[in-house]
Amino acid sequence: MTNLAVAITPHREVLVRRATNKDLNVLNNIEAQCFATDRLSKRSIKRWLTVKHGILLVAEQQGQVVAYGLVWCLKGTRLARLYSLAVLPEARGTGIAEQLLKQLEQEAQHAGRAYLRLEVSANNHKAIRLYQRLGYKTFGAYHDYYGDGSEALRMQKQIARFAGDGISQQVPWYMQTTEFTCGPAALMMAMASINEQCEPTQLEELAIWREATTIFMTSGHGGCHPIGLALSAQYRGFSADVYINKREALFLEGVRSDKKKRIMELVHxxxxxxxxxxxxxxxxxxxxxxxxxxxxxxxKRVLVLISTYRLDGKKAPHWVCITAMDTHCIYVHDPELATHQAAIDCQHVPIARADFDKMSSFGAARLRSLITIE
Known part of the structure; x- marks a missing residue:
């Protein structure tokens, strides 16, 4: 990234650049001065200086670093999240925050991200006005989000200039409560979007898993079979269809034991x-x-099986619920909340169509499967 110098006042100018390891101590100092709670540790700041999915910029005035902004680019998606934005008290009111945020947006767009999301305290009226002026829209809230018990507004801006036309559905988001119940969680989202009386619960999540499980998987507990999930929907009064591009028993390539394979074939x-x-x-x-x-x-509501390789590098089968499509992206509710993620990061996640085409092909056999619910 090239340095950017912009005049803020006739006597001051701000230089926005990438942060380096030499900035570690001053970044830690800014964090301490700007936040009474929920601070990034020095160790965490050091990690963000080197991770590939982070964008950490600093703003200098008269040769001194007086502000920083941190954006997290979610792997495999078109989504970025403003993780932190801080300006030293003596440098506030000079337009630094706005300039820094604009540059973060540009960098996130260059990294292939279409949307930038953030959380801001409902009590921080000055920051809210800044975000609104720059085009951010409120689309939700978290109650009792911060350490002081205050509410967080959830805001989003489309930083890539897409047409925005397409198909969208109102689908509630539900977080899977175990590492192996993405299928039931995705199914409950779909069912609840059709019938609001279908309230997702952990008990229902586990019941569906017991009905639809493959028994075994690559490791740990088995996942959910597409036909098993469709049957679970059918048992609950919905009509379900399954689309699979192969007739053989599924997911066998990730299991070494012949005994386990025979059981999975029997279940299939x-x-x-x-x-x-x-x-x-x-x-x-x-x-x-x-x-x-x-x-x-x-x-119809559509659940699709994806490979998580582009999300976390693990190549695991994973169920998500599609919520929208437009010219450029497919949007999904991902039921898995990973470490360092907020729920906002898993809702209506934009994935480029070309990326989605690769993600929805699982394993060496290139398995493709989806379920429709109505």
């Missing part, structure tokens, strides 16, 4: 037989993005 065949009896249609075909668009236009 039983799900297929149950589907025939229960009226769940199984379509053995590849589903293209234009097909997904038509399904959403028909009012």
């Amino acid at each position: 065949n039983d799900f297929v037989n149950q589907a025939q009896v229960s009226g769940v249609d199984i379509h053995y075909q590849d589903v293209k993005q234009q097909d997904v668009e038509q399904l959403l236009q028909a009012g």
Whole structure:
């Protein structure tokens, strides 16, 4: 990134640049002066100076670092989050915060991000006015979010200039409560968006997992089979279809034990037989993005199996619920809340269409599967 010098007053100018390890002590000092609670530790600041998914900029006045801004770019998505923005008290009121935020937006856009999100205390009226002036819109709130018990407003700005036309659905977000229940969590979101009386609960989450589990998976507890999830929806009064691009038992390539593979094959065949009896249609075909668009236009809720490789590098199968599509992106509710994430980071997550096409192909066999609920 090239340095940027902008005149703030006739006698002062601000220089915005990337932070380096030499800035560590002054960044720690700014953190201490600007925040009474919820401070970044010196160790955490040092980590943010080097991580690939972070954008850490500082602003200098007269050769002195007086402010910093930190943005976190979520892997595999078009989403970025303003993690922290701080200006020393003596440098406030000079336009530094605005200039720093604009440069952070530009850097996030260059990193391929379409949206920048943030949380701000409902009591911080000055910051709220700044964000509103720069085009941020409030779309939610967290109650009792900060250490002092104050509420946090959730704000977002589209930093990439997309048309914004497309299909969207109102889908409530639910966080999975175990590492293996993404499928039930995604299904409960879809069902609740159709019938508001279907309130997602942990008990229901675990019940669906017991009904739909593959028993075994690459490690730990088994995940959920697409036909099993569709059957769970059917049992609860919904109509469900399954789209799979292969007929063989799923997820076997990640299991070494022949005994486990035989059990997974037995479960797979039983799900297929149950589907025939229960009226769940199984379509053995590849589903293209234009097909997904038509399904959403028909009012159906769509769950899709993705690989988490582009999100966390783990290559695990993972269920998400699609909430919208436009010319550039597919938007999903991700039920998994990872470390250092806020719930806002998992809701309506924008994923570039080209990236989504790769993410929705799992394993060496390139498994593609989705479920429709109506």
